[in-house]
Amino acid sequence: MKAYWQLTLAQLRIFMRNRQVLFWTLAFPIFLMIMLGSFLGNGNGVSVTIGLVDQDHSPQSKQLAAMLKKNEAISLEKSSSEQEALSKLKKGDVQLVLQVPKGYDEEMKTAAKGEKPFTLPVFYNETNMAVSQVGQQLVYNAVDAVSKQQADYKPSVVIDPKGVEALNLRYIDFLVPGIVAMMIMSNNMNGVAGQIASWRERGILRRMQGTTLKAHTFIAAQITARLMLNGLQALIVLGVARLVFDVEIKGSWLTLVSFVILGTLAFMAIGFIIAGIAKTPESAGPIAGFLSFPMLFLGGVFFPIKNMPEFLQPIVHILPIAHLTTAMRETMNVGASFMNLGSEALILSCWLVGAFIAASLTFKWE
Amino acid sequence: MSSQEPIIRVEHLVKRYGEFTAVKGVDFEVHKGEVFGLLGPNGAGKTTTLEMLVGLRKPDKGTAWIGEFDIKKHLERVKEVIGVQLQSTTLFELLTVEEILKMYASFYPKHISIPDLIEDMILSDKRKSRIKSLSGGQKQRLAIALALVHDPWIIFLDEPTTGLDPQARRTLWDIILNLKERGKTVMLTTHYMDEAHVLCDRIAIMDQGLLIALDTPGNLVKNLQSDSAVEFRLPEGAPVLDLKEIEGVKQTGSHKDTQVLYTDNLQQTLTSLIQTASEKDLKLTDLQTRTATLEDVFIHMTGRSLREG
Numbered sequence: 001m002k003a004y005w006q007l008t009l010a011q012l013r014i015f016m017r018n019r020q021v022l023f024w025t026l027a028f029p030i031f032l033m034i035m036l037g038s039f040l041g042n043g044n045g046v047s048v049t050i051g052l053v054d055q056d057h058s059p060q061s062k063q064l065a066a067m068l069k070k071n072e073a074i075s076l077e078k079s080s081s082e083q084e085a086l087s088k089l090k091k092g093d094v095q096l097v098l099q100v101p102k103g104y105d106e107e108m109k110t111a112a113k114g115e116k117p118f119t120l121p122v123f124y125n126e127t128n129m130a131v132s133q134v135g136q137q138l139v140y141n142a143v144d145a146v147s148k149q150q151a152d153y154k155p156s157v158v159i160d161p162k163g164v165e166a167l168n169l170r171y172i173d174f175l176v177p178g179i180v181a182m183m184i185m186s187n188n189m190n191g192v193a194g195q196i197a198s199w200r201e202r203g204i205l206r207r208m209q210g211t212t213l214k215a216h217t218f219i220a221a222q223i224t225a226r227l228m229l230n231g232l233q234a235l236i237v238l239g240v241a242r243l244v245f246d247v248e249i250k251g252s253w254l255t256l257v258s259f260v261i262l263g264t265l266a267f268m269a270i271g272f273i274i275a276g277i278a279k280t281p282e283s284a285g286p287i288a289g290f291l292s293f294p295m296l297f298l299g300g301v302f303f304p305i306k307n308m309p310e311f312l313q314p315i316v317h318i319l320p321i322a323h324l325t326t327a328m329r330e331t332m333n334v335g336a337s338f339m340n341l342g343s344e345a346l347i348l349s350c351w352l353v354g355a356f357i358a359a360s361l362t363f364k365w366e
Numbered sequence: 367m368s369s370q371e372p373i374i375r376v377e378h379l380v381k382r383y384g385e386f387t388a389v390k391g392v393d394f395e396v397h398k399g400e401v402f403g404l405l406g407p408n409g410a411g412k413t414t415t416l417e418m419l420v421g422l423r424k425p426d427k428g429t430a431w432i433g434e435f436d437i438k439k440h441l442e443r444v445k446e447v448i449g450v451q452l453q454s455t456t457l458f459e460l461l462t463v464e465e466i467l468k469m470y471a472s473f474y475p476k477h478i479s480i481p482d483l484i485e486d487m488i489l490s491d492k493r494k495s496r497i498k499s500l501s502g503g504q505k506q507r508l509a510i511a512l513a514l515v516h517d518p519w520i521i522f523l524d525e526p527t528t529g530l531d532p533q534a535r536r537t538l539w540d541i542i543l544n545l546k547e548r549g550k551t552v553m554l555t556t557h558y559m560d561e562a563h564v565l566c567d568r569i570a571i572m573d574q575g576l577l578i579a580l581d582t583p584g585n586l587v588k589n590l591q592s593d594s595a596v597e598f599r600l601p602e603g604a605p606v607l608d609l610k611e612i613e614g615v616k617q618t619g620s621h622k623d624t625q626v627l628y629t630d631n632l633q634q635t636l637t638s639l640i641q642t643a644s645e646k647d648l649k650l651t652d653l654q655t656r657t658a659t660l661e662d663v664f665i666h667m668t669g670r671s672l673r674e675g
Contacts, residue, residue, distance in 0.1 A: 006472035010461060017460040017496075202456040207512075210420055210450040212442060213473040366422075 003213055007221030008228075015229055025191075026233055029183045030240055036302070037172040037245050048135040049075050051085040051094035058105030067142045068098075074138055089125055096135035097123040108150065117147070169333060173248075176241040177328035178301035180234050184263040185295060185321050187230060190288040192222070192271025198281035200366060209365045223268060230264050231257070250335030258338060259331065262348045263324040269355030270320075276362030295321040300329075320351040373398040373520060373551050374419065378428035381414050388414045390575035391428065396520075396553055401546050403566035404555040405664070410572040412555040413453060413524055419553075420450045420522050432520065446474065449513030451506075453524040459498040463489055463508055466497065467515055474516035487511040487541065503534030510541065521545060523554040527561060539564060559660040569660070573668045586663045592616045592628035595662055596635055598653040599624055605646065613638035619666045626665060628658060 015022060050068065054061050068074050077094055079085035085097040099121045107118045122139055124132035199205050208218065241247040249256060271288070278284035295301075298308060299321030308316050316322055327344040330336035338345065374396035381389040389411040396402045404412040417423045419430055421441045429436055435443045457466055463484065471477035484493055487507040492500060500508065506526060513521050523542070527535040542565055545552055556562055562569050563583045571579040571586075579586060600607070600623070609618045609627060614635040617628040629635040632655060643650050 002472040006469045010458060010465065010469050013465065014458060014460045203452065203454060204456060204458065206422065207450075207452055207455045207457070208473070210422060210445070210452065211470065211473040212445045212475075 004217050004221050004224075007218060008224045011221060011225035012228065015225065025183070025187055026236060029179045029233075029237055032182075033172075033176060033179045033237065033241060034244065036175055037241075040171045040175075048096060048131055048138060049077055049094045050135060050139065051077050051079050051088055051097040053079050053082050053085045053097065053099045055082075055102045056100050056104040060105040060108050061100045064100065064142065064146055067145055068139070071138055071142065074135075086123060089123055092125070092128065095125065095128060095131045096139065098139055099123070170245075172241070172245045173333050174304070174329065175302070176238070176245070176247045177332045178325050180237055180260075181263065181299075181321060181325040181328050182296060182301045183233060183237060184230055184260065184324065185267050186292055187233070188226060188264055188267035189271045189274065189292055190285070192226070192268050193274035193278065193284040193288045194281060196272065196275035197278045197284035200275070200364065201281050203366070206366045215363075215365075219272075223265065226268060227261060227264055230260060234260050247332075249332045251331035251337065252335075255331045255336070255338045255341070256328070259324065259327045259341075259345075259348075262345065262352065263320075266320050266324075266348050266352040266355060269352055269359050272359035273355060273362055276359060276364060295319055298322070300325045318347075320348055323347045371398045372396065373433060374402075374553065375431040376415075376419070376428075377430060379415060379418055379425050379430060380427035381411075381418060381423060382426050388575055389418070392572070392575075392577045394570055394577060394580055396551060397568075398519075398551055399546070399549055400567040401542065401552045401554070401565050403562045403569040404553070404572060405557065405559075405562050405569050405660070406555075406572035407557060409574075411575040412572055415572070416522055416524055416553070416555055417452075420448055421445060422452075446516070447519045449516065449518035449521045451509045451513045451521070451523045451526060453528070455509060457497050457505075457508070457512075460496060462494050462496055463500075464493050466508070467511060470512045471515045476517070477515050478517045480515070483511050483514060486544075487514075488537065501534075503530050503537060506530060506534070506538060507541065510538075514545075518550075520551045520553065523552065525555055525557070527556070527558065535561070559664075563660055571664060571667065573664075578667050579663070583660060586660060587658055589663070592630055592658055594629055594632045594635075594655060595658050596627040596629065596632070596639065596653075596655050597624055598639070598650045601649055601651070604648050607642065607646070607648070612642060617666060619662070621665050624652070626662065628662065628666070 052065060052068070054065065065076060065078075069076055077088070079088065079097075082097075082099055085094070085099075088094045089097050101121070104118065104120075120143065122136060124136065126132070196205075238247075238249070270291070274284055274287050274291070278287055297303075298312060298316050299305075299319045300316070301321065305313075305316050305322055305326075323344040327336075327341045327348075330341055330344075372395040376392060376394050378391045378393055379389055380387065380391050392411075392415060404415060406412050414423065418425045419432070419437060421437060421444060425438070429438045431437070432444045433447060435447070437444055461469070464480065467480050467483065471480060484490055487510060489504060489507060489511065492504055497505065497508065510521075510523070510526065513523070526542070527538050530538065539561070542552055542554070552565075554565070566583060568580065568582050569586060570577055581589070602623075609615060609625060612627065612635060614629045614631040615627045616630065619626040619628070627635060627639070636655065640650070
């Protein structure tokens, strides 16, 4: 027991004194999260910048601008001349230009009496069709609202959209659990493989084998120290996600912690296998990279697994990372309980047991 | 002080690495309280023998007894009573001297006072320093401290002074002699003759996996039955000289292209050698004389120098 605590303490000291490793293992996930979160973070919605050229300067034209502004997907950029607005459109600074010609206010008053409707020119760039179309739709909605108001129109049928998950999910909510899973994978799989291979190479393990220390005490201490470190790192990442992006954890902390532990153990076991296979510490890195890289892209860390090509699906569904990300995501985003995530827990446990058996068969002190 | 009571009994140990047999069946006993040296060139099987005794390698044949424990059956008990310093061990470089000693102490059921141990190994001012910052000699003393932390009966040291500067070697010799004074048994390997001579009560010479001699350093030299050696070189392509015909020569030896004559009558042998050389018109180079040492014992027995591969 004394040996177990001393070894755990020693490993924690080594982690804490290895500042560079500590910093970069944490900086990478946080950097990735902030980068991706800032670029793609505003949910699935598309935002359109519309250049508005108001030549009328009337209460009517201001009302139209206000109507457009009300829509969160639109950001308005006012231009003084049509020419300036069009050059911005060509450069791609704005996706659409709406011109309100002089006399709009006047015309509106007469148009209300049921004559020919007033025409507002909308310019768009054909090279950016998708956004232009969304933008046109948005402008149309605004204009439609104005004209209905004008005509005192009362709708007889309306729709009421309801998400089945009843959630308002943004990309960042999807991303954060994936990032935590990625961190658990790379810290443990790559970390264990590299460290154990290097300790073996340098004879550190061999020297310990010359004492009465038992292998299971050594491994238990490794696991404890890494669990503590991972727990702390996951907490920091979640804390940053909360502060910067307001990402919430809907499920229970207990479920989340259970999956952090399960994931850590499974990937550590895989790390021990790699350390066993690798002949030199130099080869441990590439082997771990070979395994972790595809998992990063196939395992649902950055994109939903559904988006993977059909032929990859069977492979994707056995990867441990896929189940870890799913479990983390369901817990954090949906608030699933541990019971709901039984199959994920089961598959991760299978990986854990299988990998530990393989690791104990391939493990060498020297 | 050393007694005749055996504390290590080695019985016909054999170790093979694939086709190559590193240790070809060695038998010897180490007495309680002595400093026992395993001497031999690189690849003689010294380290393999030592590593079998401490349980790091499984013998293919034979066994050894440490105290009453068989190394094949009671390795756990053996590990409690032995302390090991291995060749080229590195330690956790980011820990301090005190931290690593505490950690190793925790691996054993009992241990000695760590501050005392640090003082004995002359590491007091490095107590809080990280291992990374220690010098070669300090690292080696720390490795010995780790071997002593659980107060073992026997300490195994594998080439403890290799790679150290002369000052650091002397310090380490004092430490080893001090261990002996305290009644510990020390078994060490070395390929330095002077070291073996100063430290060891008895020496086993190994060559190519076999034990070729075992005695006190004094007796080993005495068995040469000569107290002086004459060394010289002959020019290339010189006719073969029957060195035994030179007066006073008891034994001859050679390593590389240097010839060695062993004699009890230096003056007679030298005169005769120079005379013979002049008669045959041979030019002797690098002629020198010296007292016979353990090195000569080794050259005589194997025909090779210790430092050769």
